[in-house]
Amino acid sequence: MKKLINAPENYVTEMLEGLVACHPSLTICGDSQRVVRRSAENTPGKVGIVSGGGSGHLPLFTGYVGQGFIDACAIGNVFEGPAIDSCVDAINAADSGQGVLLLFGNYGGDRMNFEMASELVAMDDIVTATVLGNDDVASASPEEASKRRGVAGLIYAYKIAGAKAEQLATLEEVARVAQKAVDATRSIGIALAPCRLPSSTEPNFQIHDNEMEMGMGIHGEPGLWRSELKSADETVAEMLNLILADLPLAAGDRVSVLLNGLGATPLEELFILFRRANQLLADRGVEVVAPIVGNMATSMEMAGASLSILKLDDELEALLTAPGVCPFWRVG
């Protein structure tokens, strides 16, 4: 678990400097210098979309700042929510007078800080709406679905809300489709090996050489169960079953599939997993549209993968496949 870094306290700052140096479409802003916004000027009449979250999950969250995606992102320390100031700065950066959608994962710190930030910007007459990503089926039972954490599936909500905002829809409408995307998305992750916080000398969890953990959280929080390492086909079948128990799919349904790597799992293995997920869905008569395979939401060098499924209707499919471009995802 070696790291190619400098002083741990500069980890986030230096990472952001590298990110914007590589991607001129992104700019760091705000007093805190912990906000990334689009370099382009805000589109007049467009609802702004802001996200935020802890560092250590690239491309999530800030890699999805772009046209047809989110407009600004508040960036926290590794695995910590963004500080209130950054949330305020991000909202200000994204606002064009039509209101701002706050679209982020359902984590305590993030929620509290965006809540406080939205109270603060309300004093400047900025209207906000909030939609929380809560796709991780492992993080709470169906009865407590609203307490679930947001994981990789959040990027579907970015894409869909972003496409709606590009149509100059109202804040209410943008929030509606974002919520619809969240409600139609489920994810489940599997972890094989830990990561290490830059400030720490120890991995963030321990797992035996021959074990995997189903449903582990993206920060290494314990999952649903541990078992001995299974084959890719068995693993993905279990993951899919956990999702289908919560999001039933019937023949003729259309879905998008995101087979996401947590960081250290090679693309080869992600494709092997995707292949099986795709076959199993085809066996049920479910059609896969616009699938995504890659490292889209990571936990630094954690090994493992997550499977997300977005159940489509005509509206969601049109927004998912509408043009959009950010550094790590491009459509059209």
Next chain:
Amino acid sequence: MKKLINAPENYVTEMLEGLVACHPSLTICGDSQRVVRRSAENTPGKVGIVSGGGSGHLPLFTGYVGQGFIDACAIGNVFEGPAIDSCVDAINAADSGQGVLLLFGNYGGDRMNFEMASELVAMDDIVTATVLGNDDVASASPEEASKRRGVAGLIYAYKIAGAKAEQLATLEEVARVAQKAVDATRSIGIALAPCRLPSSTEPNFQIHDNEMEMGMGIHGEPGLWRSELKSADETVAEMLNLILADLPLAAGDRVSVLLNGLGATPLEELFILFRRANQLLADRGVEVVAPIVGNMATSMEMAGASLSILKLDDELEALLTAPGVCPFWRVG
């Protein structure tokens, strides 16, 4: 070093199935089923470009099949060259009667097999030209530069040759710019942790917890030196110096920079490394154009990174920035 796979002997086949299921722009073809070609029909009058290489390096090699990149790719077993049959099939797939450029890394097996394949297709009157990627400065001294191995920098040659072929240039011209791109590219890699072949139970090399290896090969072949783990800034400075010793750059020069991850190194760290490379080049008055940061050429779950620099002139820059699209790189 756990793997999410099924039977090791199906690794390559299943990976390819997943790849083309996710990316409809790619199709598996050939008797061997070890060739990936563009799904689109060949452009009449266009020179074909074929590459090939061992598996285990995704997105390299086959992820760069696309418009304005390579047309077909022969796929070997993990870390083995593609078999002759696949090379022949790939050449046939890419040929539109204007000849085919064979553009691949300078590895013994790959070279011999493409050589034999080109002798075989010559009997069917298919004309080929060969350009070998040999960007890895660690793999041979400057005097023996032609013996150097090809690593991540090969993708610059793909992009540049691909853009030239799109202009319906002759085979001679396409080969000329490919060679020019190769000649203007240098790379150096650093490894922190090994990977494991799917068929093996052991990692492919051993390295201590506190060590890194400069110049290690993409298959884990020993590098130039081992030292204790250094900071990101020190590491990238050393890497840059090794490249500059071989490819001198002066104020006013323009280059593209590829900061590539070997598999398990998080994007955060790649951006921290890139930030410093960019600063050091700026300090010398060198301008960085169209940089790339990401996992573009990997060794499965190996931890580490490589730095590639392409020195530009007007022709190379125009071709590098010309439109092109494949599953893992898009310009314009």
Next chain:
Amino acid sequence: MSLTAADLSLAVDHLASKLEELEPVLNSADSRLGDGDTGTMLARMGRGLADVDLESTDDLGAAFMLLTKATLASTGSSLGTLIGTAFMTFAKTTKGKSEIEWSEVFAMVDDAVVAMSARGKSAVGDKTILDSLNAIARSTESATDRDEFVTQARSGAQTALDELRDQPCQIGRARMYKEQSIGMDDPGMLAIALILK
């Protein structure tokens, strides 16, 4: 006896040095059920607080507001934001005052618990920092000076820790592992108990 800006200054110094020392212990407590960052986050917050210039004002409200800002700038974690919320409540109550009686402090802690509970959507009994603060408020009702307050707070925090250890966590991801969380200390509660040791 009253609490002044000088007491606050002393308390902050103690807090910062304790948090530096407790970093590994608290990280490892958090890593059992959470993400293992409680210690690092609190140590960073402690450094942020230590940097605040409390000499510049006699107004306790202004001093607490400086501490609030330092806390909220240093982190965006749940715990940090809740601590910032507590400081903000203290700032409101003490606005314009240069001292308050130690006997009034427990009521301020009660107010903080109410504000934190609203912000955190959590309640006393969920096995969080709220239980520690609530227990501190109860145990310090009779305190009239600093020494009494600290002694009573210490025992309150320890009692809460001991009493809730065998309860399941009700908040955050740890909620999913009710069984597993039984017998383990909540890292936030542990932090408060150890700071007062």
Next chain:
Amino acid sequence: MSLTAADLSLAVDHLASKLEELEPVLNSADSRLGDGDTGTMLARMGRGLADVDLESTDDLGAAFMLLTKATLASTGSSLGTLIGTAFMTFAKTTKGKSEIEWSEVFAMVDDAVVAMSARGKSAVGDKTILDSLNAIARSTESATDRDEFVTQARSGAQTALDELRDQPCQIGRARMYKEQSIGMDDPGMLAIALILK
């Protein structure tokens, strides 16, 4: 005494079972200076060769051509392609013949070395499989039957291995570590020596 398709069939069976057994040893020999796949690759090649139906023909040339194809289909590694090149040379020499004299085999091996050297852009002395084959050719010049041939080949392969061990590698990446490669066996040479053991 002459070499027939039946001898070839026996030799292939021996080769395949030996290669299966040697997989870990050869991988680890390769991992010291190369990429650690020599054993796995050769074992796969062995399985490909074992699948060839040599009963179907008496023509040694046709039999060697089947072996060539099986080799080249099973791998694209340097070593595999060089072995395929050797089989192809044997196929050319023995085309249309159902037997050849054991005393002629060394000359066939010499031809193979020439073809492999051209394909591999390498030479005897570079510390590769070429050195083993060259040594085998030299040591078997006087062999007149299978037993003599095998015994002499075994000693030739072993002598080459012993003589070149302390030479530096001149081919592939190992070339860069001339110092390091001194004292280590080339995995291809080791494979030949162990197969003949």
